[in-house]
Amino acid sequence: MKHPDLTRIDWQPELIKRYDLAGPRYTSYPTAPQFHSGFTEQDYRQALSESNASGAPLSLYFHIPFCAKICFYCGCNKIATKDTRKCEPYLAHLIQEMDMLAAHIDTQRSVEQLHWGGGTPTFLSDEQMRRLMDATRERFNLRDDDQGDYSIELDPREVGDTTLPLLRELGFNRVSIGVQDLDLEVQQAINRVQPREMSQRVLDESRALGFRSINFDLIYGLPHQDLARFSDTLEQVIEMGPDRLSVFNYAHLPSRFKPQRRINEADLPSADEKLKILEHSIGRLVKAGYVYIGMDHFAKPDDSLSLAQREGRLHRNFQGYTTHSECDLLAIGASSIGQVGPTYIQNHHDAEAYQASIGNQQFATIRGLKLTQDDIIRRAAINQLICHFELDGDTFGQQHDIAFNDYFADELIRLQQHEQDGLLERQGNRLVVTPAGRLLIRSICMVFDAYLNQSQQTQKYSRII
Structure with missing residues (x-):
């Protein structure tokens, strides 16, 4: 089975310009918004x-x-x-x-x-x-x-x-x-x-x-x-x-x-x-x-x-x-974001507000999120892609007790454009990011982002490149 070549980067100017839209950096999924x-x-x-x-x-x-x-x-x-x-x-x-x-x-x-x-x-x-x-x-x-x-x-x-x-x-x-x-x-x-x-x-x-x-x-x-x-x-x-x-x-x-x-x-x-x-x-x-x-x-x-x-x-x-x-x-500390089990937690941005809460023996939590099972599955898929540039659907399905091709049927259809553009290869049930796709990995990950697909509110994010 062919694995992604992590030593190669293929710079494709036309593809980079076409895909250089705004999108999350996926330091978390779901993302902070x-x-x-x-x-x-x-x-x-x-x-x-x-x-x-x-x-x-x-x-x-x-x-x-x-x-x-x-x-x-x-x-x-x-x-x-x-x-x-x-x-x-x-x-x-x-x-x-x-x-x-x-x-x-x-x-x-x-x-x-x-x-x-x-x-x-x-x-x-x-x-x-x-x-x-x-x-x-x-x-x-x-x-x-x-x-x-x-x-x-x-x-x-x-x-x-x-x-x-x-x-x-x-x-x-x-x-x-x-x-x-x-x-x-x-x-x-x-x-x-x-x-x-x-x-x-x-x-x-x-x-x-x-x-x-x-x-x-x-x-x-x-x-x-x-x-x-x-x-x-x-x-x-x-x-x-x-x-x-x-x-x-x-x-x-x-x-x-x-x-x-x-x-x-x-x-x-x-x-x-x-x-x-x-x-x-x-x-x-x-x-x-x-x-x-x-x-x-x-x-x-x-x-x-x-x-x-x-x-x-x-x-x-x-x-x-x-x-x-x-x-x-x-x-x-102020503005810090944590992850405990299936939850994300963010403290007050303002140092005075942070200190006031802590001084009252209350955590300075200003917002957070408890992940659903779907969030956990999608987070794992995005993390695998953004870190390792491949995703084995069979192994992933077994790990998360899902039928991978059924669960992500819509996503696999949307990824066909990435395949046609040479950013991604399908090898059976394995997704392999190409040397050209590594630079645009955020675009591939965005396909698995259920919140982005619902809202398309990309203005909150930086450009991919």
């Missing part, structure tokens, strides 16, 4: 208690929304301040939320994955970071053998001499470094001046300290970028050699994200130029030896993401691609 306010904090409490029966390991996500400086491209939920003392009330509420979680969760369940995101988590002082991690260890069963995936997002401008040694001491073993672009004019236009030497120092020190996976974030579509400039950044990054790369498309939405109003729209590259940048970036990174995991992600062949994809263990959640499909994800 389906979450609703009818899901209450009491529903969350029940989901937490019920999850203990599974004995599943845990993943902890902490949202730390503080930044010393605002990057103009940013669409994250953050608070700009230079005073770390302003973090104190927020940290106290993070710890209080952990206490509330610990009252419902079997705290002996192993924490296999932990992530601090933001904002800029290293904005916290050394003492504050130590206090937060110590409080976490007191309440949850963190691994002490350095075999969990404990990661943190870094802004090199906020990494002092003691930061990385402290993080390693606290148990972090993976870092994600925000680079975005190495061109000075681009950096000035986005209010993030960060010379290569600064990122290089963080990379070198992380390696020396034994961090086992280092990710770089890059963004294409920023002001003053063009193919030549971004190619130069890419060559420098390849020379630096991070273990993973995320190459994100900048979405300019100044009506939604106030900092983006500081960007001069006339300085942004055209849609055609962005496609040239993306085509070159994918081809160049694959030539340099990186594996195209999917969507925006690349990894070296020996990285755990690449290994998980080859072994059929790759998963996708709110943090992107991950190797921990078995974990219940507890999300802590």
Whole structure:
């Protein structure tokens, strides 16, 4: 049986233009627009208690929304301040939320994955970071053998001499470094001046300290970028050699994200130029030896993401691609989104509203969703396609106790156009995404999205490419 060739990417300009519509990124299914306010904090409490029966390991996500400086491209939920003392009330509420979680969760369940995101988590002082991690260890069963995936997002401008040694001491073993672009004019236009030497120092020190996976974030579509400039950044990054790369498309939405109003729209590259940048970036990174995991992600062949994809263990959640499909994800802090059993839960976006709820001993749940059996089946199909670029209908049907061809009869008819366009092959009851289809995997997944097919409300999403 032929399996998808994960080493090849086939760039078909006409197909890319035809299929480059708006659609979900499928960090969850159903996607966030389906979450609703009818899901209450009491529903969350029940989901937490019920999850203990599974004995599943845990993943902890902490949202730390503080930044010393605002990057103009940013669409994250953050608070700009230079005073770390302003973090104190927020940290106290993070710890209080952990206490509330610990009252419902079997705290002996192993924490296999932990992530601090933001904002800029290293904005916290050394003492504050130590206090937060110590409080976490007191309440949850963190691994002490350095075999969990404990990661943190870094802004090199906020990494002092003691930061990385402290993080390693606290148990972090993976870092994600925000680079975005190495061109000075681009950096000035986005209010993030960060010379290569600064990122290089963080990379070198992380390696020396034994961090086992280092990710770089890059963004294409920023002001003053063009193919030549971004190619130069890419060559420098390849020379630096991070273990993973995320190459994100900048979405300019100044009506939604106030900092983006500081960007001069006339300085942004055209849609055609962005496609040239993306085509070159994918081809160049694959030539340099990186594996195209999917969507925006690349990894070296020996990285755990690449290994998980080859072994059929790759998963996708709110943090992107991950190797921990078995974990219940507890999300802590303002705006964070968790997944506990067959439920999704999101906290208040506003830090003050979040703190008010937690201060009243109520979870800060603003909305959520309990999945139906159909949701669970479709989520599994989408996850298999977006992670592994194939779906065996016979095996899938047995796993979910369905007749695959009957259950997805309408979807298989709609996929015929993808087959005719060379994005997908039918091999008996197996769907195999072609090298051309890998770039447009979101379009294939959209066929299985029952909510999208009902509403066709794609304006809530970014473009596929």
